[in-house]
Amino acid sequence: MTSHTLNRKQQPQLQPTSGLSIEEPRQINLHNGIPVFYFDNPSQQAIRFDLIFDAGSAIQSKALVASSTVKMLQEGTNRFSAGQIAQKIDYYGAYLDLQASKDTAWISLYGLRKQMPRLFPLLKSMLTEASFREQAFRHFNNRQRQTYLLNSQKPKHMARKAFNGLVFGNATAYGQTAELTDFDLLTEKDLAQFYAQAYTSDNCKIIASGPIDAEFLQLTEAFFGQSWRLGEKPGMLSQEFTFEAGYYPIQRDASLQSAIVMGMPFLQRTHPDYLPFLLVNTLFGGYFGSRLMTNVREDKGYTYGIYSQVMPLRHASTFSIATETGTEVTQAAIDEIKYEMQRLRENLVGEEELNLVKNYLSGSYLRALDGVYNMADRFKSALENNLKMSYYVESLDRIQQVTADEVLQLAKKYLQPEQMVTVVVGDLNKI
DSSP, X not given: OOOOOXXXXXXXXXXXXXXXXXXXXXXXXXXXXXXXXXXXXXXXXXXXXXXXXXXXXXGOSSTTHHHHHHHGGGSBBSSOBHHHHHHHHHHTTOEEEEEXXXXXXXXXXXXXXXXXXXXXXXXXXXXXXXXXXXXHHHHHHHHHHHHHXXXXXXXXXXXXXXXXXXXXXXXXXTTOOOOHHHHHHOOHHHHHHHHHHHSSGGGEEEEEEESOOHHHHHHHHHHHOSOOOOOOOOOOOOOOOOOOOEEEEEEOTTOSEEEEEEEEEOOOTTSTTHXXXXXXXXXXXXXXXXXXXXXXXXXXXXXXXXXXXXXXXXXXXXXXXXXXXXXXXXXXXXXXXXXXXXXXXXXXXXXXXXXXXXXXXXXXXXXXXXXXXXXXXXXXXXXXXXXXXXXXXXXXXXXXXOOHXXXXXXXXXXXXXXXXXXXXXXXXXXX
């Protein structure tokens, strides 16, 4: 037997990862025109089934309508009560996820393949005959209001809400956010109208992953292949807004921590700088070993966590840095963020650090695309932006080509704090 002695003081050598090789999903169209994209793996027993609609908040004419509509689909239909829906989902060991983003809304069902004939009637009823009863709506709206009240007092939520309005504009498609009074203005009729306009068969796409065979596709056709509610969905609201950089402090009495969000409107996915900047962002604050984490958390101890991210949307995107710090070190943390921006603008990144980040991103891509369920999740994101799976191969290839000089030039171009808004929520008298 051969024994190996581990040297725990020596970091393992970096090993280059192999390139991505991804197949596009197969596709069929149901008789009503709904495209069904599917990733087949016959060795699995569970199905992930996503129904996606262009029904995000960007097309709502009233605050809260998009998110409330999709979440209320499980609160009762003409055939099933909320209790019956929950009971059947639980009995058959399934899971239902209903969410809305700025651009889309989706219903995701997870369950065993053999139970889908019993679960699909629930989905079909939710899509074609949701009831939006007044009493159910009042209970739902009150729960949502309580959640809002709890979150609205937290500095990080206050900061992110203010940042969203400053970057996009409070009255625009992407900048609108809910206020407490909006819960009083919302009615079940608002949701029923949005449902009738946006949850139509001609506004639906389906992604299925797992053991997808001909029998399952026939089952999908049987339940979802007939047209329901044809109509023209509401158009996207205006996104025209003039961004103004600056410092925006918000008082939060007796707060022991400050929430900081810095950032600006950013590039869309089609811009040539977008992909290489993903590497710059990762290096700067996009993973646990980033420069921001190493400095502000590990070295200075100002925070438990700090990160930067690029958030792409269909018609816009943002770049932001966010953290929470002790009140007394708020300004010091901001200074260190600016210092790390300056370092990247003035000094070439070393080859070892650059390769480390490239390997980290390669591993992240491989992990995010491992298995049909993860591939379905990534394809869902691509589909929302009218992209194909090949986008991930192309993006990783481009990231691997980024040079130290390119990092320097991108940092000079985009890591300029004077071009950003800085939102600070906390007890301003003690900062």
